[in-house]
Amino acid sequence: MPIEYPSALELLEAAEEFLRKDVLDKLEGAQRYHLQVALNALAIVARELALGAQLEAEESARLAELVGPTGPACEANQVLCAKIRARELTWRDAKLMRHLFATALGKMSIDNPRYATYLRATSPK
Amino acid sequence: MTLAGPLAGRLAASVRRHFGPDARVVDLEALSGGASADTWRFDVVTGEIRRPLILQYSTGTEQFESSLERSLQGKVQAAAHEAGLPVAEVLFLLDEADALGDGYVMSRIEGETLGTRIHKLAEYAAARAMLTRQCGETLARLHGLDPKKLPTLPVRGAADSLATLRAIFRRSAADLAVFELALQWLEDHVPAPVAPRLVHGDFRLGNLIVGPEGLRAVVDWEMAHLGDPAEDFGWISVPSWRFGRLEQEVGGFGTLDELACAYRAAGGDIDLGRVRFWQVLGALKWGLVCRFFAVKHLAGDVRHIERAVIGRRTSETELDLLTLIEGG
Numbered sequence: 001m002p003i004e005y006p007s008a009l010e011l012l013e014a015a016e017e018f019l020r021k022d023v024l025d026k027l028e029g030a031q032r033y034h035l036q037v038a039l040n041a042l043a044i045v046a047r048e049l050a051l052g053a054q055l056e057a058e059e060s061a062r063l064a065e066l067v068g069p070t071g072p073a074c075e076a077n078q079v080l081c082a083k084i085r086a087r088e089l090t091w092r093d094a095k096l097m098r099h100l101f102a103t104a105l106g107k108m109s110i111d112n113p114r115y116a117t118y119l120r121a122t123s124p125k
Numbered sequence: 126m127t128l129a130g131p132l133a134g135r136l137a138a139s140v141r142r143h144f145g146p147d148a149r150v151v152d153l154e155a156l157s158g159g160a161s162a163d164t165w166r167f168d169v170v171t172g173e174i175r176r177p178l179i180l181q182y183s184t185g186t187e188q189f190e191s192s193l194e195r196s197l198q199g200k201v202q203a204a205a206h207e208a209g210l211p212v213a214e215v216l217f218l219l220d221e222a223d224a225l226g227d228g229y230v231m232s233r234i235e236g237e238t239l240g241t242r243i244h245k246l247a248e249y250a251a252a253r254a255m256l257t258r259q260c261g262e263t264l265a266r267l268h269g270l271d272p273k274k275l276p277t278l279p280v281r282g283a284a285d286s287l288a289t290l291r292a293i294f295r296r297s298a299a300d301l302a303v304f305e306l307a308l309q310w311l312e313d314h315v316p317a318p319v320a321p322r323l324v325h326g327d328f329r330l331g332n333l334i335v336g337p338e339g340l341r342a343v344v345d346w347e348m349a350h351l352g353d354p355a356e357d358f359g360w361i362s363v364p365s366w367r368f369g370r371l372e373q374e375v376g377g378f379g380t381l382d383e384l385a386c387a388y389r390a391a392g393g394d395i396d397l398g399r400v401r402f403w404q405v406l407g408a409l410k411w412g413l414v415c416r417f418f419a420v421k422h423l424a425g426d427v428r429h430i431e432r433a434v435i436g437r438r439t440s441e442t443e444l445d446l447l448t449l450i451e452g453g
Binding site: 034037038040041044074077078080081084085087090091096097100101103104105107108110111112115116117118120121 | 300301302303305306309310313364367369370371430431433434437438440441443444445447448450451
């Protein structure tokens, strides 16, 4: 039987809930602040578990269009970096910019969806 | 802090040498002033007189990029103070007899440095309204100091700073396409060289001591150098330092036009067309600093949850860089 019940995300949420509800208010000063930082780390992991695979698949598809078929996303990304370094692709290239924006927005949806630049970029006009 | 033990004894001896045999150190306390700051607060009591002081000294922690020796930092700060800038008075530089290494002791100016508190608390409302003008005036006077009357400082213009960041990025061997792109954009937008002026190098909320009545002091002079005054305009308007208020480019409390207006009224001369380069360079630098902290954590040099998590703030600067490059 696959190890899946409760799921990784559900276990993570349980740990997060315990720390936030039962531990946080017992701490003060630097310890309380650092627990908040740790809770933020758990929230990032939770969002990555929920969104990461989909975002990586989308990134791979865009990369394949930009640099042609290579290996996994990280390999294609290396090729992309080399092409930018060699100026085969530049900041004037609209297709490149669209890809980089989409990738950066995807990362932000995991890392910090409350960041002002992200909120402005994703809010309906 | 393991250093507190020997530090306390040596500081007590140093204080007796500088303030007289009956001078005592009381309330010695480490300040959490950022990863590279080795800063302690204490009071010196001599009879009825109590002096609030700060010790700033070097413990040799590895830095992201080269900064000034503490003694040189103290000399620059002293020059700025003597010129009448809002800067704490440097009382003495440490010497060999102090046995505390490289550093200095300065007067302590109380106030708030945390950007979130300066932005949120009602008691700083009047200060917020004045801060842009005060920053403009302060920068005009700072950039206006005669370099010949300053201690010898490193000269770093736009091209030098870009070369330094490129080298740091290449050493990191990170595959970050947005950072590659930012380097490329910066290479295409290096502003024409200017006559080097004193540049603070880390002028932003966090390094400004603020009271309810406004700006009290500019601290953290360890990145001071001779260079392009537009660098200080760019750094304080990096999106990461806007505390969520994107339209107020200057630290989230003012616009670049307002800053330039106050700067010019105080005798400064600035071409805002030079600032975008420094904003992009600043966002890239902060992105690399975030990564640097995470690398230090993962390598086990300085393991801490805060450093691990800050690594994920790199993506904020990626989005900021793209937005700046597209002209936003």
